[in-house]
């Protein structure tokens with residue numbers, strides 16, 4: 001069971017943080033969620049509807065198909081398909097009936113298909129806004145995000161993501177801007193608002209040399225009392241729990257997990273999402289009045305846009321580890337509501353039956369994903385950096401695509417376009433033929449999505465909710481006004 005994995009690694013991962021082991025236990029009993037739902041020995045003993053903390057986990061752009069792929073693949077890695085063996089944490093929550101479960105409608109104010117800015121805003125301010133805007137009404141009025149109310153209640157806020165720190169989903173909980181692309185402004189708002197923990201990618205929106213206004217935001221964060229870090233080692237070797245923490249571990253979005261898994265230099269630089277979440281919890285756990293922590297597996301969405309089966313499976317699994325971290329935290333902190341969901345589907349990712357009577361499906365999928373060791377994005381970034389021969393070898397080794405000289409000429413012609421090379425590689429790779437995984441588009445999708453919750457107040461979620469309902473539940477559970 002996954003909790004054994006946690007126990008072996010220890011809650012704090014490989015890092016040594018003084019005193020951190022004392023914050024909560026390293027083992028997770030099978031009845032942890034019973035305790036979480038019924039124990040209530042925290043601040044709000046006796047009240048089922050109040051919580052001290054909220055942990056909000058978002059697998060951005062996750063189709064139910066993606067969710068299934070990750071579970072099948074984890075079972076395959078574990079060498080068994082038997083229920084009760086190593087399944088994803090999210091499936092475990094359902095299989096053991098540990099959570100309240102809902103379907104959520106994800107529309108925005110102006111479309112059945114939302115973007116992440118509008119979706120996050122619906123959660124954060126309780127109103128639907130137009131695609132592309134962050135807590136700004138369709139009439140152009142700024143709206144109040146959850147962070148502001150949480151702060152007013154004396155609690156702290158943390159945002160953890162695999163995207164740029166200033167990307168739509170983390171930004172939605174704490175900032176208000178008319179256009180999600182205003183990432184320099186979003187980074188500055190985090191400072192102005194005093195968001196206590198920020199861990200993710202996107203250093204380019206904090207560094208003087210890459211910000212349009214030339215401001216040294218890192219310096220300003222330091223002056224404001226933040227510990228500012230930029231490497232995995234620094235995250236894991238923090239010796240004292242800082243009051244405030246800003247960590248950006250890559251210039252833009254963090255690399256995909258599949259690329260991290262296969263490249264030591266990336267793994268040295270970049271922490272996993274679960275490692276960042278643990279670090280965030282260490283800081284936030286020290287806050288006397290509680291916290292709201294959002295953790296986003298943001299690149300699940302990007303892999304959907306990129307129709308990249310290897311990237312999507314491994315990033316979904318990396319997100320799933322965070323559910324285990326939340327389970328363990330709530331074992332000793334039953335006054336914590338945990339919500340696990342996604343903001344919308346992306347790409348329409350699905351496993352498709354392969355061969356006669358679909359009997360080639362399993363081997364096509366498992367062998368296909370096993371053989372992948374690069375995302376299409378990683379290959380795109382290497383094109384023009386490596387020699388033609390080296391690139392040909394890398395592509396063959398990592399996605400089993402043998403490029404002809406003519407195809408390399410085609411890629412040469414695409415070099416100047418941002419996504420051209422990866423899009424062309426994906427077309428030649430042909431995901432359904434090699435993995436059985438296919439996509440309906442490279443866009444977001446409009447289906448109802450999964451939402452799971454446990455802890456105090458989780459019973460406030462009906463079986464069918466809208467994205468704006470989430471705001472009402474969180475506000476009610478935290479007693480925000």
Ligand SMILES: [Zn+2]
Nearest residue numbers: 061301302346
């Ligand atoms: Zn997206």
